[in-house]
Amino acid sequence: MDYSRTIRAAAAQISPVLFSRDGTTEKVLDAISSAAKDGVELLVFPETFIPYYPYFSFVQPPVLMGKEHMRLYEEAVTVPSPVTDAVGQAARTHSMVIVLGVNERDAGSLYNTQLIFDADGTLLLKRRKITPTYHERMVWGQGDGAGLQVLDTAVGRLGALACWEHYNPLARFALMAQHEQIHCGQFPGSMVGQIFGDQMEVTMRHHALESGCFVVNATGWLSEEQKQQIVTDEKLQKVLSGGCYTAIISPEGVPLCEPITQGEGLAVANLDFALITKRKRMMDSVGHYARPDLLRLLLDQEAWSVLEQSAGQSPVTDAENSPLLTTAPVPMSLTTEAL
Incomplete structure (x- = not known):
């Protein structure tokens, strides 16, 4: 892994074109073009x-949200699809x-999906949020461990989680153990109030410290x-x-x-990878500060399917053979062993 490089990254705080896939896609393409003029090599969009984002599910009871x-x-x-193309x-x-971040439709189900495109246009990863949160469970299905991967990209080793997946410490650890250099966070934004933004800041800065990586976090606006379009009740607005x-956070x-907390805009910064080594020299939570003889993670990276064919299963990839991360077709759990 290269720790001598510097790359330019950006996170977009941006409004969708409500109720329009094509309209929002155009905003994405415009934002990419604008960021490119500033030399951006990595751009992260919101959840x-x-x-x-299905804001309607947060302010409407299930019995009323069928139309939306x-x-x-x-x-x-x-x-x-044409969008991904x-x-x-x-x-x-x-x-x-x-x-x-997209709402992905797969036949009769929707998923909260993160798409990662490399600089050559290749779609490297389609990962689904492993557990939709609270109201979201009425909208999306569950993802699986196949998406808990750190990828070699043109800007370095990159991992991603969506919103409250960051409150699942084992999901974060799965990416940390694969030595992510850049972590991409995605949240919906424009929800709950200031407390949500404050909690997000704590969460993103903690992950940067614990993982010893850069965090590039994007929220919507x-x-x-648009609030009036979603709900007419002023209290719910x-x-x-x-x-x-x-925001963009250092290791x-x-x-x-x-950080951007209101309105649309791009948070832009240069990421000097030497800061990763500087942090990990002191505390590498998946290296010299770890205790795999006591604690380690079992991760099932097999994709779920309702149909199992006798021809066999695809192999599970063990990223960089980390001693802290064992990939096996068993439920993800934290194990302890007596010495």
Whole structure:
């Protein structure tokens, strides 16, 4: 792994075009083009940005949200599709690594999906949020361990999680043990209020410190007009406010640019990989500071399927054969052993 390089990264705080897959895709392509003019090599978009985050499920009871849920089905992204082709082409044109959140439709189900495109336009990973949170469980299915991968990209070793997946310490550890150099976080933004933004800051800075990696975190943004489009009740409109923290954090837990908490914009910073070594010299939680003789993680990276064919199963990849990370077809759990 190269720790001598510096790359330029950006996180987009941006509003969707509500109820329009094509409209939001155009905003994504425009943002990529704009970021490229600033020399950006890695661009991270918010959670399920295309076509839009299902805010309706947070402010409507299940019995009333059928119409909006169906509309989300109609506008959701299939993979592959013209949407993924267009984003891949933009990544290739601008030699940019792109992390994009989408509502993915797979036949009769929707998923909270993170797509990672390399700088040559290749779709390297399609990963699904392993556990939708609270109201989201009425909208999305569950992902599996196949997406808990750290990838070799044009900008370094890159991992990603969505929103409250960051409160699953074993999911974070799975990426840490694969030696991520850049972690990409995605949140919906414009929800819950200031407390959500404050919690997000603590979470992102802690992961940077614990993992000894850079964190590039993107949140969405809703205008006042968009809140009114989602819900007419003024009290519920207030719930769709705050909760934004678009930022870039160093391995020492320090913001590398002014975080964005309101409005649209790009958080941009240069990532000097020498800071990773500087941090890990003191505390490498998956290296000299670990105790795999006492504690280690078992991770099932096999993709789920409702159909098992007798021809056999695809092999599970053990990323870099980390002594702290064992991949096996067993439920993910933390194990302790007596010496």
